[in-house]
Amino acid sequence: MAEMVPLDDGDETKVEASPTKRFFVDIMTRDILIGEAIQDLIDNCIDGAKRLRPSVGESYEGLEVSISTSKEAFELSDNCGGIPLDVARKYAFRFGRAKGFDETEGSVGQFGVGMKRALFKLGRHFSVSSRTEDAAFDIVVDVDAWVDDDINWDFNITQLDKSARALADTGTTLKAWELETGVSELFARDTFTAALKNEIRVRQQEAMSRGLRFNVNDEAIIPLEWTLLSSGEALAPAHVRYSDDIGGTAPLTMRLYAGIGSSSPAAAGWYVFCNGRCILEADQSEVTGWSEASEDVAIPKYHGQFARFRGYAFLDSRDASLLPWNTTKTGIDLETDAYRRLKPRLIAATRPIIDFLNALDGEKEFEDKDRVLTEVVRQATSLSLEALPERRVFAASPPREKGPPLTRVSYQKPKAEIEALAEVFGVKKPKEVGELSFDYAYSEQVRG
Known part of the structure; x- marks a missing residue:
């Protein structure tokens, strides 16, 4: 039993320094948003899928995560193998990652706080029901009653069943009820449900691309496909791979893809993934190198001219402690060795694309026949990242020689005179009258 040892009043050399549960729960849940808390619960489902299908790139077909939200309750269930009884008893409900825990290789749930923090954030009661091939159990928690007891920190397992069951019948179900007031109000809004679906679509795209299905309130989520425009040597996105030994029990690998897509200021920027989880979406800040310089390579501040820019950085390691994510997995820990290696690589990958987009923007002043980069973009097709060959630097065909x-030139003249001249030239538009009258004057006065 995990207990806080009360202060011995007879020992005057000791000072009480143990935490209260109420303070602990308040601090742990204060800085995480509801959507982020739900993403933490989803991360545990994905780790279950990784335990069931551990081979690199193995399909998740047949595995599913279902989420239900209402004003009264929250529920998440999966068929991803369940929580092993021994893991539940010794590790899964500890606050923080305990020594001796056999970490899932390539884990997304890294810090040992996500599930507890999310459930405390959601409601005054919660339950965890798990079914593995050799055991099933329920844990039901009255949060207020648990918080009021600062001595005993354990949860009680109920309905323990050690009978065998088929793998197809395994999984985990999490429920929360008597929801916090703000949570209940949020779940009642259609806008929140729509935002949650989109967040899952973005954050969990890699797991979805491997076949993991998600549905929210009985509506299936359609996965995104990350793509870049490509046209052979005429327009070739960068695709670079790195492997770094920075300590830990496994190397850190990076895959960078950089190029252009459709013009969309909201979608432009860098997307950064850690073990498949998107932690930065369309980032246009200094974190990914905008307004920064590295080894004589400078990147300007983002503006609308770069609305076609797309960059994707995938950081993976079997040792998840090497990854540069923060505890809510919504941003980068800037003090990590992994990030210090990543940033100059992002800057180097970005610069050639900035040069291209500057040249593309400059073609606005050219005649149509001289807009060669515009034509290259128009003829390019979208390719999935997996289909792109490795190439260290983004490249595009250089423009051919342009005209002068x-x-x-613009001027105004009486409408009747313009119409009379149009009739002489055999045209209808004032623009055509202006061009033909200029050509006539140039021929007569300059060429003679």
Whole structure:
């Protein structure tokens, strides 16, 4: 039994320093949003899928995560193998990652707080029901009653069943009820449900691409596909791989893809994934190198001219402690060795694309026949990242020789005179009258 030892009043050399549960729960849940808390619960499902299908790239077909939200309750269930009884008793409900825990290789749930923090955040009661091939159990917690007892920190297992069952019947179900007021109000909004679906679509894209299905309130989520525009040597995205030994029990690998996509200011920027979990989406800040310089390579501040930019950075390691995510997995820990290696690589991958987009923007002043980069983009097709060959630097065909620079000429004349001249030239539009009258004047006065 995990207990806080009360202060011995007879020992005047001791000072009480143990935490209260109420303070602990308040601090642990204060800085995480509801959507982020639900993502933490989903991470545990994905770790279950990884335990069931541990081979690199192995399909998750047949595995599913279902989420139900209402004003009254929250429920998440999966068929991803369940929580082994020994893991539940010794590790899964500890606050923090305990020594001796056999970490899932390539884990997404890294810090040992996600499930507890999320359930405390959601409601005043929660339950965890697990079914593995050799055991099933329930844990039911009255949060207020548990918080009021600062001595005993354990949860009680109920309905323990050690009979065998088929793998197809395994999984985990989490429930929360008597929801916190803010949670209940949030779950009643259609806008929250829509935002949650989109967040899952973005954050869990890699797991979905391997076949893991998600549905929210009985509606299936359609996965995204990350793509870049490509056209052979005319437009070739960068695809670079790195492997770094930075300590730990396994190397850190990085896959960087950088190029262009459709023009969308909201979608432009860098996407950063850690063990398949998207932790930065369309980032346009200094964190991913914008407004920064590295080894004589400088990147400007993001602006609308770069709305076609897309970059994807996948960081993976069997030792999840090497990854540069923060505890809510919504941003990067800037003090990590992994991030110090990542940032200059992002800057180096970004610069050639900035040069291309600057040149593309400059073509706005050219005649149509001279807009060669615009034509390259128009003819390019979207390719999935997996289909892109390795290439260290983004490249595009150089523009062929252009005509002379152009300057706009505009003037106003009486409408009747414009119409009369249009009739002489055999045209209808004032623009055509202006161009033909200029050509006539140039021919007569300059060429003679």
